[in-house]
Amino acid sequence: MAPRIGSLLLVDTERIKRRGAFAVVEVRVMTYMKYLPALLSVAIANPFLYLLAVGVGVGKLINTHSGGVDGVKYLTFLAPALLATAAIQNAMDEVVFPTLEGFKWNKNFFAMNATPISAKQIVNGVLIAAMSRVLFSVTVYGAIVYLFGGFTTARGWLSIPTSLAAGASFGAFIMGIAAWAKNDDTFFMVVGRFVMMPLFLFSGTFYQLSTMPIYLRWIGWLSPLWHTTELGRFLTYGHHISAMMFVFHIGYLALMFTAGIIFSHRQFARRLAK
Amino acid sequence: MANQEILIEAKALVKRYGDFTAVNGIDFQVRKGESFGFLGPNGAGKSTTMRIIAATLTRTSGDISILGKDPEKFGPEIKAHLGVVPQTDNLDNALTVEENLYIYGRYFGLSKRFIKPKIEELLDFAQLVEKRDVKVEALSGGMKRRLTIARALVSEPEILMLDEPTTGLDPQARHILWDRLFRLKEQGVTLLITTHYMDEAEQLCDRLMVMDKGSIMAEDSPAGLIKNYSTKEVLEVRFGSDRNAVIAPQLKEMCDRIEVLPDRILMYADDGEALLHELGQKGLHPLTSLVRRSSLEDVFLRLTGRTLID
Numbered sequence: 001m002a003p004r005i006g007s008l009l010l011v012d013t014e015r016i017k018r019r020g021a022f023a024v025v026e027v028r029v030m031t032y033m034k035y036l037p038a039l040l041s042v043a044i045a046n047p048f049l050y051l052l053a054v055g056v057g058v059g060k061l062i063n064t065h066s067g068g069v070d071g072v073k074y075l076t077f078l079a080p081a082l083l084a085t086a087a088i089q090n091a092m093d094e095v096v097f098p099t100l101e102g103f104k105w106n107k108n109f110f111a112m113n114a115t116p117i118s119a120k121q122i123v124n125g126v127l128i129a130a131m132s133r134v135l136f137s138v139t140v141y142g143a144i145v146y147l148f149g150g151f152t153t154a155r156g157w158l159s160i161p162t163s164l165a166a167g168a169s170f171g172a173f174i175m176g177i178a179a180w181a182k183n184d185d186t187f188f189m190v191v192g193r194f195v196m197m198p199l200f201l202f203s204g205t206f207y208q209l210s211t212m213p214i215y216l217r218w219i220g221w222l223s224p225l226w227h228t229t230e231l232g233r234f235l236t237y238g239h240h241i242s243a244m245m246f247v248f249h250i251g252y253l254a255l256m257f258t259a260g261i262i263f264s265h266r267q268f269a270r271r272l273a274k
Numbered sequence: 275m276a277n278q279e280i281l282i283e284a285k286a287l288v289k290r291y292g293d294f295t296a297v298n299g300i301d302f303q304v305r306k307g308e309s310f311g312f313l314g315p316n317g318a319g320k321s322t323t324m325r326i327i328a329a330t331l332t333r334t335s336g337d338i339s340i341l342g343k344d345p346e347k348f349g350p351e352i353k354a355h356l357g358v359v360p361q362t363d364n365l366d367n368a369l370t371v372e373e374n375l376y377i378y379g380r381y382f383g384l385s386k387r388f389i390k391p392k393i394e395e396l397l398d399f400a401q402l403v404e405k406r407d408v409k410v411e412a413l414s415g416g417m418k419r420r421l422t423i424a425r426a427l428v429s430e431p432e433i434l435m436l437d438e439p440t441t442g443l444d445p446q447a448r449h450i451l452w453d454r455l456f457r458l459k460e461q462g463v464t465l466l467i468t469t470h471y472m473d474e475a476e477q478l479c480d481r482l483m484v485m486d487k488g489s490i491m492a493e494d495s496p497a498g499l500i501k502n503y504s505t506k507e508v509l510e511v512r513f514g515s516d517r518n519a520v521i522a523p524q525l526k527e528m529c530d531r532i533e534v535l536p537d538r539i540l541m542y543a544d545d546g547e548a549l550l551h552e553l554g555q556k557g558l559h560p561l562t563s564l565v566r567r568s569s570l571e572d573v574f575l576r577l578t579g580r581t582l583i584d
Binding site: 001004005006007008010011012013016019020023026027030031034106107108111112113114115116117118139233262272273 | 315321328330331332349350351353354355357358360362364366367368369373377378380381382383384388391392429430431432461462
């Protein structure tokens with residue numbers, strides 16, 4: 001047995017204060033690696049099937065009858081919204097389940113809380129790891145859109161950074177909700193059915209929000225998906241938005257991200273102190 | 275021990291949850307290298323006190339310093355030097371035995387170069403070398419407990435905190451754990467233990483604080499507590515459940531103190547055999563009798579009027 005050095009010499013608290021979140025990223029990545037085959041198949045099969053059905057199937061119908069949407073073919077119009085949706089879905093999976101697991105099923109957040117890692121660092125670490133998976137998934141998604149001919153120019157790839165913004169802002173917020181939720185089983189069924197689904201359907205994903213009746217458009221205005229999709233369409237094929245709206249979309253996503261992070265930091269600290 | 279540096283000091287420490295007072299103005303000190311135990315039944319306030327020391331729960335009032343620092347201001351600085359073994363194992367079930375040790379070291383900011391040989395040492399310590407690649411969920415209760423303790427040692431903490439370390443373990447697993455903890459103590463690690471097992475407290479602790487309903491009832495070494503709060507020996511007699519209470523007043527006059535329990539009567543005396551002989555001379559013949567040395571259970575009974583495990 002090696003002679004004892006002791007934590008007073010071994011543990012550098014200042015270093016942990018700077019870099020502690022990365023230890024949380026490391027454990028999340030170690031966990032992803034356990035499910036790598038499943039993650040890979042989902043990342044490839046999901047966009048492939050979706051694009052085959054909606055992009056090609058529905059797209060052909062629309063392109064033939066009305067010559068595309070917003071001046072471009074349907075898949076090009078759809079791509080930024082699909083990538084953003086995938087980003088939101090992935091971010092939700094990768095923050096909600098680790099959070100429920102960490103607080104309730106496995107209680108490993110309480111194990112982390114007994115170490116110098118802070119509640120904020122747990123939040124930041126889980127979110128950074130989630131975003132690394134989101135980046136991976138949307139890159140695969142982008143590559144498949146490209147193969148289906150959805151990116152008419154190289155600008156199409158700009159839908160990757162915009163979808164990351166959707167994932168980050170939504171993920172930061174929903175993580176706080178997951179930490180706050182007591183009755184997690186029914187809560188997330190309700191979130192899935194009555195929040196996620198309407199956001200997906202009413203955020204101008206499949207058609208422009210302006211074609212919706214005015215009394216339904218507010219869903220899109222609140223949804224990070226609509227703001228991201230508008231930015232994505234502007235950047236990838238030049239969909240018209242005013243300079244003011246451009247700033248507003250970015251501002252909305254930044255605000256949602258910041259508020260989400262603050263909310264999550266508080267919820268985590270509160271729950272860990274119980 | 276008296277000259278050793280004070281690592282933990284609490285003064286008038288209080289923790290309330292609404293109207294309920296979990297810890298009611300307690301004072302104590304723990305010195306470096308000491309093995310200090312909190313003994314008491316469930317709900318005595320032991321775990322709450324431990325969580326305040328571990329900087330994971332805020333106090334309502336009073337003062338506490340750990341390694342000279344206030345846990346509410348210097349949480350990470352204190353946690354950096356604690357090894358915490360919670361009452362319920364919270365290992366990472368998705369990871370293997372080895373990965374659990376590795377990642378815990380990373381939470382303390384330790385380098386891979388340091389952690390790698392440390393894992394070997396800890397696997398050996400916890401007798402889990404053959405289980406290194408097994409996922410945690412496949413381990414037995416005793417193995418999980420040993421792994422939780424090994425995990426808490428990865429950073430070579432100054433203070434090792436164990437909350438009910440052997441609850442739920444079979445006798446053999448308990449003895450293995452006691453042996454491991456004893457070795458740590460020999461290395462100079464300060465141990466903080468909560469338990470409601472008196473044998474565990476006697477085996478592991480230099481000094482004990484007996485708690486009940488959030489307050490300290492007594493504080494001393496196990497031998498000191500027995501000396502001060504009990505007699506040298508105890509005579510346990512059974513006259514049958516309906517006769518115990520009837521005979522009790524007679525027995526009371528024959529010794530220092532008696533305790534009437536539902537199934538038996540405890541008679542406290544320095545010479546149990548002599549007392550038993552005296553009973554026979556008075557024509558009192560119990561159905562069964564047993565002379566034994568006083569234990570912490572007797573101390574607890576004397577202090578609180580209740581047994582440890584209700």
